[in-house]
Amino acid sequence: MSGDFKPFQFRSPRIVFKRNAWKDIPNICEEFGKRGLLITGAHLKEKSSTYPGLMAEFEAKKLAVRESIRKGSEPTVGEVELVTIAVRQQKYDWVLGIGGGSTIDLAKAVAGLARNEGSAAMYQEGKDLVNDGIPFIAVPTTAGTGSELTNNAVLINEQKRVKLSIRGDKMMARVAVFDPVLTVSMTPEVTAHTGLDALTQAIESYVSKASNPFTDLLAERAIGIIWDWLYKAWKDGSDIDAREQMLFGNLLSALSFSNAKLGAVHGFAHPIGAIHAIHHGLICGVLLPHVMKFNLAGNIPEVTRKFAVIGAMMKKDAAYANLSDGDLANIAIENIFTLLSMMGLPTRLSGLGLKKADIPAIVNDTKGTSLLNNPRDTTKELLTQLLTDAL
Template sequence: LMYPTRIIFGRGVIKELGKEISSLGKKALLVTGRSSMRKTGILDRVTGVIKQEGISLDLFDRVEHDPCLETVNQGIKIARKKKSDVVIGLGGGSAMDAAKAIASLARQSGTIWEYYAGRKIEKEGLPFVAIPTTAGTGAEITNNSVLTDRKVSLKKSIRSPYMIARVALVDPDLTLFLPSQVTAYTGMDAFTQALESYVTRTPNPITDTLALQAIEIIFQNLPQAVANGKDAEIREKMALGSLLSAMAFSNSGLGAVHGLAHPIGARFGVPHGLACAILLPQVIGFNLRARPEKFTQIAKKIGVERVEDLPYAIKRFLERIGLSLNFRPYGITEAHFPSIIAESRSSSMSKNPREASDEDLREILKWTI
């Protein structure tokens, strides 16, 4: 296992941010989304903590949902122009992915398009500090940045050990303002990551323990988090479940759900967590025969008596948290399947526990429209 990120977890730990940053430099670039952090007051709170330490702060608040290469390139230019010492990511997975790409590429010689095309990052970038405000993506401790090339509707990762955050401050209090729908989306991303990492082709006993615990925590607490987002105790449990999930999948990998979810998100604008949720029951049904003993353990953890009923139980769970069971609102039809399948053969798909042919994936997708 590899966890080079220093993880600081708990309610109120955001107050330690200034001290952590001051050890890394005196000029910080704060990367975040366009409005939500400002509206909730989190941005003011975080900038206040930073400035109390006498740190010079520049703000890049242009990150959109599923950040594109052009946006990240703007951030890289600002980091270089301002001679930033450290980059801070504040927000959900999109802000994390944009910030870590900006941090890692600001000191490289090539363009972001070269690294997106496969060029290796060859040296250390700027220190990156992650402050997640959702309980879902786990991007605060992973070594990749998921970005979108809007010109060709392609969504994939730049991946490097140099992208890993120096520090991740996981403060559950920062998730108290999440809308219920975003809570459901990000929670299902974390749940899917935990489940896929548990049944992947490349697990180990430690990731199994982390993943199974995450599955249980998220399944037990996500409905309450969606129903009452101001419950600090539930939010803390969700933040822990998300962190455990990330620790598991960042070492053991994912599977067909994530392999399919990325092209669907890039082409049709489906929120990533929702795409995972819709695909999950069908992929579980397909994978059951490959890992019957592990799916049996999952069923036990979430109170399902017969392992064959697991896909149905997940569908009922999605209904409880108010999520759609299909992609119909997004206009996906069978005519789109060939391109989705062609773009799904990522590293995630390669670790799916059961080999999936194009026809297998087509059958999975048929049940989602």
């Protein structure tokens, strides 16, 4: 034994993946008790044909479900505080979050804080969750953020004008329900943004310093699936096979990054998102090939090799079989630029409205585990150069 096999541990909620799994949601909730709070977006309640059916199922089972309907914007500390106070008073048995990453993050934070003392802002500053949260069931309606599987919730702190996580395994979902039928109503724009988030999360966790042999398997498969299906799902949102594959790719990506962590793209994405109201996934998608270029230039053999694996997956063609790792790695990067263009998205930060004058503030606020786990070590100067090159 060489002894260099990387040890790891792995965390995950219970996972249910099935077409029309929405019909099973009341049964799953009932495992935790008769009274619950459903947090969802106005879009789902007003537009989804499954919503009335779901509420009818709850009623048939005689479960008391209170609805909390929100607009789809990213959750703030203030919003979490308000809902948490109500949940503490009502002593619900469970919290069900159905929606995109923002809604699931809100529901997760509320469920996690409900049986712990103190405000959301205190937990953003690093206070530990002492008690298990209220059982939380997460149901994503997008295929990309991975929030249904992670142990953190990203909240905007309005007073400090920053985005910070509250974090802890005690707030992780007990069950995550994946139903491709619920993702069909995503617009092409949301499909592209969330899909790029999933792709970025898969690639960043694949080359993360915290990656391990288990997460590598998940990340490789996630990248292959998302690469094969994202454009198809964007082009025809009613293609249920494409929706199913994207949801599966997102699941694998989320299992990978929630264990192996992320990199500089996500390090930058939060400060950029705090300054500009741009969708998180779009920021990630545009930054991804630029950060890959930066990481490739670090000449780290394992990173070059992994990028080459990605390039080879994208080009399933014997003609590419004899290319060097460096060439294949560059093919991977170029292909991501091409994908952005094919979906009508910008390939540079200036296309998102960012200016040179924004860079110092972004670099200043870029920190955290994402940066620590980026495969190439960074300095403020290198980060500034990277963003300048990506403008």
